[in-house]
Ligand SMILES: Nc1nc2c(c(=O)[nH]1)N(C=O)[C@@H](CNc1ccc(C(=O)N[C@@H](CCC(=O)O)C(=O)O)cc1)CN2
């Protein structure tokens with residue numbers, strides 16, 4: 201596979217002002233020569249006319265050549281920066297297809313080659329995928345942290361400590377008879393493994409924050425029919441996402457919008473009004489509402505202050521904000537009955553509500569660095585690492601060779617996160633997340 205040269209459109213949707221077509225592989229130099237008549241000086245943007253073999257002009261563009269190994273993939277790479285029209289790109293691609301062992305890249309194939317050539321590790325690759333998908337400021341910051349190797353360096357340093365510990369234990373095993381490895385060496389080893397255990401535990405405890413930043417903070421609007429749930433959803437989304445009527449039981453399906461609150465992704469859900477329903481569709485709606493409420497990080501529990509109608513209690517493991525609605529027509533039982541009162545008609549209370557969501561979110565996240573895991577894959581391997589360390593430290597201690605074996609298992613779990621240890625079966629899953637051209 202890797203002796204083929206790949207190409208793809210790496211910039212966004214066409215038409216665009218400029219389109220970047222990337223090439224990587226052994227035939228890159230030949231392809232550039234064929235298209236432009238020469239190979240421009242390394243890493244310098246050079247304006248060239250790009251032609252078909254028969255001499256007719258496709259377009260003029262900037263051409264960059266990155267000789268191996270100093271390129272994104274580590275192979276010979278080139279970029280053709282052309283006018284971003286479908287016709288220009290099609291003509292260029294057709295010409296590239298005529299070159300032997302040059303073909304269109306698959307999703308993530310450039311990044312995969314960068315990984316295979318040791319340019320990026322798996323955490324950096326995942327960070328890059330997250331960076332490309334980032335929509336909010338905090339997602340961007342987290343992704344930058346990952347893509348720049350901050351997390352990888354931490355895992356590598358932990359893996360090194362485990363290796364050092366094992367080396368010292370092996371020495372103790374080898375020289376046990378000779379009595380020349382002082383007992384205190386082994387004490388130092390286990391002290392450090394103990395400290396490592398504490399560090400990994402605390403790191404893992406922050407995974408939840410990483411997941412919330414990457415995947416979003418789930419906020420669910422719940423309450424009795426007609427409480428004003430869909431109206432609030434529309435007001436927060438600033439568009440008509442949900443149907444609003446004065447018919448109780450209008451919302452059936454769970455509706456969803458993404459909000460950006462203080463740079464955090466907030467996933468907001470509108471649910472069917474909670475009541476004893478006889479009708480099948482509404483019952484199903486309520487079942488779905490109950491389900492999403494149970495997964496929420498924060499529930500906005502709405503009550504129409506004019507009606508004072510009490511909904512069925514939602515089943516929330518999450519924090520609940522009690523919100524009195526329709527403040528323009530009723531003050532209800534007074535503000536004390538609610539955490540907040542709002543009116544979607546006058547917009548009263550909406551700024552305070554956004555601030556309250558942000559406050560709950562930031563409180564649930566806690567404040568710490570962004571060198572934290574954000575994916576289940578990372579979390580699972582860290583948990584595995586921790587389990588093996590625990591086994592190595594269990595009291596009363598096991599035989600020394602068994603303890604050393606547990607340290608080896610722990611180190612491998614860390615190595616799998618960065619991809620330095622057997623991960624072949626994971627690669628297809630990870631790289632399929634990318635778009636073509638990355
Ligand atoms: N035009 C263009 N812009 C781009 C990219 C690109 O590929 N092309 N990138 C693509 O993601 C990002 C920048 N990331 C890059 C990362 C490494 C290398 C690279 O050539 N690395 C070599 C040389 C390093 C050096 O000279 O300092 C290497 O690592 O050996 C290039 C781009 C964003 N902007």
Ligand SMILES: Nc1nc2c(ncn2[C@@H]2O[C@H](COP(=O)(O)OP(=O)(O)OP(=O)(O)O)[C@@H](O)[C@H]2O)c(=O)[nH]1
Pocket residue numbers: 424425426427428429430431432443444445446447448449450451452471472473474525526527528529542543544545546
């Ligand atoms: N005066 C006033 N009316 C409101 C306000 N918010 C919603 N309403 C009205 O209350 C009625 C019900 O609003 P919806 O947003 O559909 O209520 P819901 O809770 O989504 O209702 P279901 O989908 O049936 O569960 C509509 O007629 C809205 O126009 C408000 O702040 N003030």
